[in-house]
Amino acid sequence: MKLRDTLQLSFNTVASYRTRSLLIVLAMALGVAAVVVLTALGDGARRYVVGKFSSIGTNLIIVLPGRAETAGGFPGAVLAQTPRDLTLEDARFVGQLLQVKRYAPLNVGVAELAAAGRLREVTVLGSTADLLPIRHMNLAQGSFLAQGAEYSAQIILGAKIAQEFFPQGNVIGQRMRLGDRRFLVSGVLAIQGESMGFNSDELVIIPIDHAQALFNTASLFRILVEARSRSDIESAKEAIRDTLKRRHDGEDDVTVITQDAVLATFDRILRALTxxxxxxxxxxxxxxxxxxxxxxxxxxxxxxxxxxxxxxxGAPSADIRLLFFAEALWLSLAGAALGFVLGQFGSLLIRLAYPQLPAWPPVWASLAGVTIAFVTGILASLLPAARAAQLDPVKALAGR
Amino acid sequence: MGDQEVRALSGINLEIASGEYVSLMGPSGSGKTTLLNVLGLLDRPNSGRYELDGKDVTDLSEVEQARVRREKIGFVFQSFHLVPRLTAAENIELPLMLAGTAPAERKARVDETLLSFDLLDRARHRPAELSGGQRQRVAIARATILRPTILLADEPTGNLDHRIGAEVMALLEGLHHAGATLILVTHDRELGARAHRRIAMRDGEIVADER
Structure with a gap:
């Protein structure tokens, strides 16, 4: 019997047992679709989290004062016991390293913001002009802290703060009081939402010198560093540690963490989950x-x-075995194909329902789903096909 | 029953010449169907030899036996054994398909066969849409499409009324006149008497062989 005839004859058989075939195909299709949709969800979640982390900056290195040997704690919490503070001068030395593209010293505090008869507490970031590109922040209007103008009393407002204080718009150039100092609004941040524990819509940014004066401190909360390239991250990390160790009389009292390491961990966890x-x-x-x-x-x-x-x-056993085998093949093929389509459609629905979740089914998952459907279908047909082939013709003809 | 061996056939010594018309008769359980199955290579004797066309086919492999069945033997059954999903034409085509004949040639031969069995207007019908006589005609057409030299018919008219049965017998006898060896199993004495050679069986043994 020719292969083509075997395939055709078994296809006719599958097609003529319509309900039976449809149910099997559906069961297979649901299995394949489940693999495709669930991996799309898992991988979507992974991409979402990784994307969120990447959005805080590229090739980012964060320098914190204090040595945190115990992993898991928030290193900033040991600020008070730190033997030596991180200073602006430290930051400038870090900024001169070859592997460093740009850097931004960071101070954080809380102060009272007042203008136009309104008053509220806000989180204040003190930094420099490079904070904007390093943290991938965008301005909705006005300009950011001008380069080299750290001493001028400018203030940048988060989107929500600007909305609260000046609901009619017309924000740029307005005077505001922060703590006991007066500032001129020079820009408003674009709406960004929350990332890494900061809600950038509800904070204000002022020049680092003003922040240090306002909070009466010479030490920095962090230094944000952007390495020149991804491959420079490790050597930049080493160089930063060496530089600061030298400046701190040989004492290794800073913690340098890379965004890459954090990202890799999340990536691993979410991949395993998927x-x-x-x-x-x-x-x-x-x-x-x-x-x-x-x-x-x-x-x-x-x-x-x-x-x-x-x-x-005159059909030999081998032909009969092949006929039943081919039937299972058609059923698996139809199930796998339908399941693939259903899975893609399901993922599309998820993407439409949750646009922020990039629920694209990974190629490996679709392939694996289809392959497993095929293999199980074929394995499952081996026993029935062998049983059919081994039937005794005399008994079979008598229907026994 | 128990460990007592049941002998379906014993002491059979039979020679059938090419082109003969033989009837096998006997009560149920006399072994006539078993003998037919052995002749058709569907059953293998526990001992003894079976020569077909001068060749010992007793110990052929499963694949070779299937080939001999396909090329030399045509079966006609009491219950027709048509595949219910396939049309009359497709049922007739099955042996050609199993033989690996090319589709174009298959179609020509099926058409030719449909014509000679007067089934052209029934070609696209499924067995359920055919009368008993038409079903048996389809079954005989299928059995003969590869032009086998031996026709084995097991109660071919058993499920048909007298008139249609006579038509089917005329068809089979026509094939015999065209040169085929016809071996007919029946317990209908009248039908059996039409054969040129009449073999009577009882308890697995041949008790009479008349010409």
Whole structure:
């Protein structure tokens, strides 16, 4: 029997048992779709988290005062016990390193902001002009802290603060009082929402010198450093540590963390999660495989007389085995294809429902889903096909 | 029953010449169908030899036996054994498909066969849409499309009324006149008497062989 005829004959058989075939195909398709959709969700979550982290800057290195040997604690919390403070001068030395593209010293505090008869407490960031590009922040209007104009009393408002104080717009050039000092509004940040614990919509930014004077401190909260390239991150990290150690009389009293390391950890965790979810979905495919086996076994016993006839008119066992095998092949093929389409459609629905979640099914997951459907379908047909091939023609013809 | 061996056939010594018309008769359980199955290579004797066209086919492999069945033997059954999903034409085409004949040639031969069995207007019908006589005609067409030298018919008229049965018998006898060896299993004495050679069986043994 020619392969083409085998495929055609088995296709006709599958097509003529419409309800039965449809149910199997559906079971397979749901399994494949579950793998595709769930991995799309998992991978979407991973991309979402990684994207959030990346949005705080590229090739970012963060320098904190104090040595945090105990992992897991928030290193900034040991600020009070730090033997030596990080200073603006430290930051300038870091900025001169070859591997460093730009840097921004950072001070954080809380102060009372007042203008136009309104009053509220705000988080104040003191920094320099480079904070904007390093942190990937955008301005909605006006200009950021001017380069080299650290001493001028400018203030940049978060989007929500600007909205609260000046609901009619017309913000630029307004006078505001922050603590006991007066500032001129020079810019408003674009709406960004929360990232890394900071809600940039509800803070204000002033020049670092003013911040140090306002909070009466010479020490820095952090230094944000952007390395020249991804490959420079490690050597920049070493260079920063060396420089600061030298400046701090040989004492290794700063913590240098890289965004890369944090990112890699999240990436790993979420990948593992996606794999786990995909594994659970794959179990449903195995169940579908058992269903295929069950249905094929029933088909063999229903079609016993027909198998006997095929033998009587000269079909060798191998042809009969192939016929049943091909039936399972068609069912798996249809199930896998339908499941793939359903999965892509489901992922599309998720993306439409949650636009911020990039729920694209990974290629490997789609391939794995389709492959597992195929393999289980084929494995499940081996036993029924062998049983059909081994039927005794005399008994089979008698319907026994 | 228990460990007592049941002998479906024993002591059979039979020679059938090419082109003969033989009827096998006997009560149920006499072994006539078993003998037919052995002749058709569907059943293998536990001991003894079976020569077909001068060649020992007793110990052929499964694949070779299937080939011999396909090329030399045509089966006609009491219950027709048509595949319910396939049309009359597709049922007739099955042996050609199993033999690996090319589709174009298959179509020509099926058309030719449909014509000679007067089934052209029934070609696209499924077995359920055919009368008993038409079903048996389709089954005989299928059995003969590869022009086998031996026709084995097991109660071919058992499920048909007398008139249609006579038509089917005329068809089979026509094939015999065209040169085929026809071996007919029946317990209908009248039908059996039409054969040129009449073999009677009882308890797995041949008790009479008349010409």
């Amino acid at each position: 794999l786990g979810v995909a594994g659970i979905a794959a179990i449903s495919l195995a169940v579908a495989g058992i269903l295929v086996m069950n249905v094929m076994l029933v088909a063999v016993s229903q079609r016993t007389a027909e198998i006997g006839l095929l033998k009587a008119i």
